[in-house]
Amino acid sequence: MTRTEPLARVIFALLVVACFAAFFVTQRLKHTPTVIQRLELTPRFSPSHRGHIKHEAISFKLASADAVTVLIIDSSGDVVATLVRDHPVARYKQFSLRWNGRRGTAHRYGTLTTPGGRAVLVPVTSGRLAPPGEYHVRVLLREQDRTVNLPRGFTLVGG
Numbered sequence: 001m002t003r004t005e006p007l008a009r010v011i012f013a014l015l016v017v018a019c020f021a022a023f024f025v026t027q028r029l030k031h032t033p034t035v036i037q038r039l040e041l042t043p044r045f046s047p048s049h050r051g052h053i054k055h056e057a058i059s060f061k062l063a064s065a066d067a068v069t070v071l072i073i074d075s076s077g078d079v080v081a082t083l084v085r086d087h088p089v090a091r092y093k094q095f096s097l098r099w100n101g102r103r104g105t106a107h108r109y110g111t112l113t114t115p116g117g118r119a120v121l122v123p124v125t126s127g128r129l130a131p132p133g134e135y136h137v138r139v140l141l142r143e144q145d146r147t148v149n150l151p152r153g154f155t156l157v158g159g
Helices: 004-031
Strands: 036-041 056-062 066-074 079-089 095-099 108-113 119-124 133-141 146-149 154-156
Touching: 056 066, 056 133, 066 095, 079 095, 079 119
Parallel strands: 095 119
Antiparallel strands: 036 056, 056 095, 066 079, 066 133, 108 119, 133 146, 133 154
């Protein structure tokens, strides 16, 4: 028996233990709910007077209640619009809002109700129209001290 055999056995045993540990961690992660769930976005919209869909519809649920700030981000990562700041959102309750395609921070809000009975917050931003392009939603969760860039984006189509 050579001296390398015991070392090889120890390394093999450590690799087996690491594989089992990775398996259990992966299973736990698969069953842990994501922070933001049931994301819904309008794939494309056109805020111009000729556009069929004039507002971007944004909707999601949170796994834990929190105060959210919702930002619209352009393809360069710059903030184009702030739709809400520190708005309370209940756990597992669908939160819906609309963006009118304009730059700036919303200082007024309207509400509407969908045919299905869902309440929708309509922030009013009054800056210039954002240019056509790809945009994303960034959600800041104050209580969790987290920032989440939503994985899917949407397209603002010009006039």
